[in-house]
Amino acid sequence: EVPGWIRVRAGQVGVTLTPEALGALAAAVGTDSERIDQELPKLASFAAGAPVSAADVRALVSGAIESDIFELTQAVVRHDHRTAILQLEALLCDGQAPQQILALLLWQMRVLLFASAMRTNQDAERMAKAIRSSPYAIQKAQAFAQRVTRPDIARAYEAIYATDLAIKTGRTDPETAMMLCILDLCGIASADPRGLVVGEPPRRRRRAGVPRVG
Numbered sequence: 570e571v572p573g574w575i576r577v578r579a580g581q582v583g584v585t586l587t588p589e590a591l592g593a594l595a596a597a598v599g600t601d602s603e604r605i606d607q608e609l610p611k612l613a614s615f616a617a618g619a620p621v622s623a624a625d626v627r628a629l630v631s632g633a634i635e636s637d638i639f640e641l642t643q644a645v646v647r648h649d650h651r652t653a654i655l656q657l658e659a660l661l662c663d664g665q666a667p668q669q670i671l672a673l674l675l676w677q678m679r680v681l682l683f684a685s686a687m688r689t690n691q692d693a694e695r696m697a698k699a700i701r702s703s704p705y706a707i708q709k710a711q712a713f714a715q716r717v718t719r720p721d722i723a724r725a726y727e728a729i730y731a732t733d734l735a736i737k738t739g740r741t742d743p744e745t746a747m748m749l750c751i752l753d754l755c756g757i758a759s760a761d762p763r764g765l766v767v768g769e770p771p772r773r774r775r776r777a778g779v780p781r782v783g
Contacts, residue, residue: 571595571599571600572588572591572592572594572595575591575594575595575605575609576591578605578606578609579609579621582609582610582613583613584609584610584612584613584616584621585620585621586612586620586621586626587620587621587622587623589622589623590612590620590621590622590623590625590626592623592636593623593626593627593630593636593637594608594612594626594630594636595636596635596636596639596709597626597630597635597636598630608629608630611629611630612625612626612629612630615629623636624663627663634660634665634669634673635673635677637656637659637660638660638670638673638674638676638677639677639709639710640656641653641656641657641660641670641674641677641751642674642677642678642681643713644656644755645725645751645754645755646681646713646716646717647713647716648755648756649755650751650752650755650756650757653751653752653754653755654748654751654752657670657747657748657751661744661747667736667743667744667746667747668733668736668743670747671729671732671733671747671750674729675725675726675729677710678722678725678726678729679722680707680710681710681714681717681722682714682717682719682722683696683699683707684696684707684708684710684711684714685711685714685715685717687707687708687711687714725754727763728750728753728754728761728762728763729750731750731762731763731765731766732746732747732749732750732762732765734765734766735762735765735766738766740765740766741765746762746765748760749761749762749765750762
């Protein structure tokens, strides 16, 4: 287990991480032991003897925001709109740009698409290379990827595309557009962000190499 291994390494350099910080760091660096050894001293220096928090990890470790986006994606897949909105509000309060959140959410949906077709560890390695991710990210997503179908992913792509367009064209404020997007992804029928733009976004053609699911 990656968080457990990081905890051991952290103990060796004399730094304590909260459980949330361990999860955030594991999501950011995966099984890259060299990078873990680079990040832990940096976090230890910043914390100056205090336990390292998830906020510290997000501030100092490149890619740590993906941990929060992963939690947001999990809530969306569960159709847990209350948790999803809380996650979104936390990201916005931390100063994360709405369109960065959208881009990472779109990425997580793509990871889910590939993870749902994974059958072996070799599949995870092959798919990770195809989308420039890590086998750890694919395997982590597999546990709940079976809850989504290809139509679910296509619908999510359309909602995210419409939200991005609504923000760029000033149809509504970014926070409102993001709230509608997340609620729509959670299955709230009255919160369709596609209504913010004229017409629906173009449907995407299946790219070669993208596995079919469902």
